Amino acid sequence: MFTNLQxxxxxxxxxxxxxxxxxxxxxxxxxxxxxxxxxxxxxxxFRPLYNRYYEPVYRFIHRxxxxxxxxxxxxxxxxxxxxxxxxxxxxxxxxxxxxxxxxAANEVxxxxxxxxxxxxxxxxxxxxxxxxxxxxxxxxxxxxxxxxLLRTLDDLKEDDLQLIELRFFEQRAFKEIADITGITxxxxxxxxxxxxxxxxxxxxxxxx
Amino acid sequence: MGDNYNFKYNVPDPSREDIEKHMDFDALLRTYQxxxxxxxxxxxxxLYYLSGILAIAAAAAIAGxxxxxxxxxxxxxxxxxxxxxxxxxxxxxxxxxPLPNIEPVYSRHQITAAQGGSIATSSGAHLVIPKMAFQxxxxxxxxxxxxxxxxxxxxxxxxFLAGVPMRYDSAGQRFQLAPVGMVExxxxxxxxxxxMAPGKSIDVELVSTVEWEASANIAAFKIYHLDTAAxxxxxxxxxxxxxxxxxxxxxxxxxxxxxxVQTTFESQNPKPQAPVKPAQRNPNALTLExxxxxxxxxxxxxxxxxxxxxxxxxxxxxxxxxxxxxxKKRLAESIDGFSLHDINGQEFELILTNTTGKLRLIVQPxxxxxxxxxxxxxxxSALAQYQKDLSDWESSLQKVLQSSNTSTPEASNxxxxxxxxxxxxxxxxEFGIWNCDHPVPAERQSIRIGRVVDQNGAExxxxxxxxxxxxxKTLYQFHTGRGNAVFFNPEKNNYIWLVTPDxxxxxxxxxxxxxxxxxxxxxxVIKNEQDLREVLNWK
Numbered sequence: 001m002f003t004n005l006q007x008x009x010x011x012x013x014x015x016x017x018x019x020x021x022x023x024x025x026x027x028x029x030x031x032x033x034x035x036x037x038x039x040x041x042x043x044x045x046f047r048p049l050y051n052r053y054y055e056p057v058y059r060f061i062h063r064x065x066x067x068x069x070x071x072x073x074x075x076x077x078x079x080x081x082x083x084x085x086x087x088x089x090x091x092x093x094x095x096x097x098x099x100x101x102x103x104a105a106n107e108v109x110x111x112x113x114x115x116x117x118x119x120x121x122x123x124x125x126x127x128x129x130x131x132x133x134x135x136x137x138x139x140x141x142x143x144x145x146x147x148x149l150l151r152t153l154d155d156l157k158e159d160d161l162q163l164i165e166l167r168f169f170e171q172r173a174f175k176e177i178a179d180i181t182g183i184t185x186x187x188x189x190x191x192x193x194x195x196x197x198x199x200x201x202x203x204x205x206x207x208x
Numbered sequence: 209m210g211d212n213y214n215f216k217y218n219v220p221d222p223s224r225e226d227i228e229k230h231m232d233f234d235a236l237l238r239t240y241q242x243x244x245x246x247x248x249x250x251x252x253x254x255l256y257y258l259s260g261i262l263a264i265a266a267a268a269a270i271a272g273x274x275x276x277x278x279x280x281x282x283x284x285x286x287x288x289x290x291x292x293x294x295x296x297x298x299x300x301x302x303x304x305x306p307l308p309n310i311e312p313v314y315s316r317h318q319i320t321a322a323q324g325g326s327i328a329t330s331s332g333a334h335l336v337i338p339k340m341a342f343q344x345x346x347x348x349x350x351x352x353x354x355x356x357x358x359x360x361x362x363x364x365x366x367x368f369l370a371g372v373p374m375r376y377d378s379a380g381q382r383f384q385l386a387p388v389g390m391v392e393x394x395x396x397x398x399x400x401x402x403x404m405a406p407g408k409s410i411d412v413e414l415v416s417t418v419e420w421e422a423s424a425n426i427a428a429f430k431i432y433h434l435d436t437a438a439x440x441x442x443x444x445x446x447x448x449x450x451x452x453x454x455x456x457x458x459x460x461x462x463x464x465x466x467x468x469v470q471t472t473f474e475s476q477n478p479k480p481q482a483p484v485k486p487a488q489r490n491p492n493a494l495t496l497e498x499x500x501x502x503x504x505x506x507x508x509x510x511x512x513x514x515x516x517x518x519x520x521x522x523x524x525x526x527x528x529x530x531x532x533x534x535x536k537k538r539l540a541e542s543i544d545g546f547s548l549h550d551i552n553g554q555e556f557e558l559i560l561t562n563t564t565g566k567l568r569l570i571v572q573p574x575x576x577x578x579x580x581x582x583x584x585x586x587x588x589s590a591l592a593q594y595q596k597d598l599s600d601w602e603s604s605l606q607k608v609l610q611s612s613n614t615s616t617p618e619a620s621n622x623x624x625x626x627x628x629x630x631x632x633x634x635x636x637x638e639f640g641i642w643n644c645d646h647p648v649p650a651e652r653q654s655i656r657i658g659r660v661v662d663q664n665g666a667e668x669x670x671x672x673x674x675x676x677x678x679x680x681k682t683l684y685q686f687h688t689g690r691g692n693a694v695f696f697n698p699e700k701n702n703y704i705w706l707v708t709p710d711x712x713x714x715x716x717x718x719x720x721x722x723x724x725x726x727x728x729x730x731x732x733v734i735k736n737e738q739d740l741r742e743v744l745n746w747k
Contacts, residue, residue, distance in 0.1 A: 035291060051231075
């Protein structure tokens with residue numbers, strides 16, 4: 001027999017495995033660098049980069065705003081800043097997308113600073129299921145654990161929450177997380193591990 | 209809601225359509241340019257300016273790398289110019305008719321989808337369409353009357369007007385396609401485009417004229433399909449081609465002879481089989497755990513077990529976009545068994561059975577993460593090997609066929625090229641543009657563009673220009689940006705032309721090209737194909 005549960009588990013498994021496929025080849029990086037250099041000479045040639053990255057950047061912002069129009073406004077700002085700063089961009093062996101995500105993260109932070117609202121964090125069952133599995137907690141306890149886990153996440157610092165968000169809520173590889181946050185891949189792994197340990201201790205103290 | 213963050217639970221992801229409606233690069237560019245114009249520029253200090261000049265002059269002197277023109281503007285490096293050209297073409301529609309006011313002319317034919325039928329065109333082509341060969345966008349088979357639109361493209365003017373790129377990149381090498389005959393076939397029902405159903409194909413017999421050696425009775429041309437999504441031509445097969453002429457053996461005899469020789473060759477030398485390209489999972493598509501269902505003891509036949517075993521546990525079975533629309537609630541029903549049947553090497557028919565009936569889906573095995581990367585890497589190696597094996601195989605076949613030609617009494621010793629009528633036979637499994645072709649290597653000699661101007665001094669810096677060597681039945685496209693390379697044949701008259709903003713044609717005809725290309729704008733406004741042929745003097 002197969003059921004929707006099986007289908008959703010397959011999807012969850014697939015998403016987890018997706019983490020490893022986001023590596024960008026050297027050849028693609030260099031090809032992209034050529035495109036960037038062309039756009040540095042002629043801003044009209046920024047179009048292919050815009051077309052390629054608009055959707056991922058929009059989704060990145062939407063996950064932090066949960067608002068279609070706000071995400072569109074901030075996304076426009078991100079690309080305007082990108083095209084304004086493009087002449088200063090230099091190739092450092094990381095994907096161009098990481099640079100755009102950094103600008104996007106700054107735009108989102110600036111928006112929440114100005115609006116003085118709490119930053120939105122979007123989560124779903126699959127994300128929490130993944131986190132529970134990584135912490136060695138029984139995912140079947142999810143119903144009971146959900147509220148406690150969200151409370152513990154609420155205590156995290158902004159930088160730590162961002163790492164959890166990138167790793168578990170957006171299923172990104174450590175290499176990509178490192179590129180976006182500007183830390184080393186090892187450092188990203190260690191930090192995520194430590195945050196999970198802290199969360200695990202808090203859950204245990206709550207009887208999970 | 210937390211104290212520090214606002215947790216939102218199970219927020220639906222925006223659809224691609226939601227996102228795309230916000231995309232507007234032109235508006236972004238306008239905003240940027242407006243800001244640039246209103247932001248006062250700080251000029252460099254004299255010292256900085258002088259040191260800059262010295263640095264550039266030194267670099268130019270040492271490397272000999274920069275050119276200066278009368279304008280004093282340095283030529284971009286070859287890589288920069290190539291990147292600019294690549295970005296420019298990537299930003300253009302892949303099929304990009306340069307004179308959109310000249311509508312393509314199709315012959316239109318009605319057939320009944322349930323019965324199929326044959327079509328004879330005024331150009332002498334024949335199309336044989338099987339019954340139930342079409343489906344709509346939702347994957348449901350189409351019944352009722354269907355309109356087939358057909359047109360042929362035979363020379364550089366046709367390729368130019370169609371906006372079809374003739375560049376073909378294969379295994380890292382660049383070729384130019386030189387069609388023996390190119391066709392576009394479209395299916396419509398009630399004004400909407402339809403598609404070919406999986407596993408169905410239209411048999412095409414295309415008649416064209418080709419300049420070919422007088423002594424050759426049989427030719428083997430390659431069949432390519434224009435993949436507009438992948439933005440490249442895709443090699444599909446060899447055509448069964450035969451020349452037809454008064455002083456040659458009759459077509460029937462040629463066919464029999466060529467078929468016999470070819471069949472014998474193929475029986476002794478099996479044609480290399482193309483490796484199956486691994487597919488990556490689409491995160492938005494539903495997937496099924498067929499292996500688990502098999503393990504759970506659901507009834508399967510031997511052929512299905514063989515397929516499951518072939519693709520292994522790492523494969524995920526994803527419902528194909530070609531699958532007909534179905535009620536997803538049916539996936540929650542208990543089922544008794546399932547079967548898998550290969551449709552086209554990429555897709556499988558999956559039939560789920562239970563007491564209430566059968567559910568037919570089209571599925572495809574897909575991979576994820578490292579499994580996909582590994583499979584892709586293996587595929588790349590296998591593809592390179594396959595292309596080499598196929599090329600060797602085709603060369604051997606050509607030699608055998610040619611040797612068969614020269615051994616026939618009709619064969620002449622003359623290598624003179626004649627204009628000869630050729631019949632290509634091939635099958636098309638998708639609507640779109642198909643090409644019987646004899647690819648030629650791209651021209652080797654090149655110049656780097658300084659300026660592209662017309663006789664009135666207008667400069668064309670960022671658009672597509674076209675180059676034709678009349679001895680090659682192909683059309684080159686290039687970007688007019690400074691520093692870009694233009695490949696040409698210095699032994700022949702090269703025709704270069706472009707479309708001016710007021711829809712006129714600017715032309716240059718020359719054997720030797722210099723870096724500055726000066727074109728002559730023709731006064732005639734191009735209203736139709738005839739005008740264009742007159743202006744280009746291309747009959």
